[in-house]
Amino acid sequence: MRRIVLLSAMFICGLLTAAEAAPASIAGSWAGSGTFAYRGSVDRVYCRARFTKTSAKSFAVSSACRTANSRYDISGNVTDTGGGRYRGTVMSGNVRGRVTLFYGGKHMSVNVSSQRGSAQMTLARN
Structure with a gap:
């Protein structure tokens, strides 16, 4: 009986650790880099972003790049x-773009496109 209790406790601790390692939401602060193509040139871009949950499946995003x-x-x-x-x-500003995010726990891939660049x-x- 003790073994079952001990194994159950170890299993639960493992689940809790895994849940902490990869949050199930994009909510929070993020930072990273990539490329920005605009008017025929490509520049390196660095961004800090914050995602705030607004409903069950939606998030507001604010970022400085x-x-x-x-x-x-x-x-x-x-x-x-x-x-x-x-x-x-x-x-x-007055430029509107479409964004697609691919979320994988601790990292996300971001693609943004507009009439002026991508x-x-x-x-x-963070």
Whole structure:
């Protein structure tokens, strides 16, 4: 009987540790880098983003991104479409773009496109 209790306790602790290691939500702070293509040139971009849960499947996003020559404040919303994928829209000034996120626990891949340019980056939890 003791073995069963001990094994059960070890199993539960393992589940709790796994749950802490890979949060089931994109909520929180993220940072990372990638590329930004605009007017025929490609620049390195660095971003810090914060995702705040607004409903069961939706999140508000606010981020600050910078290249060697510019800074961009970006805000918007994304919705969980299943399978670790999120889609939504973002705004920077008067430029509107579409965003797709692929979430994998501690990292996410981000693709943004608009009429003026596009960006691809990888973010990690802060």
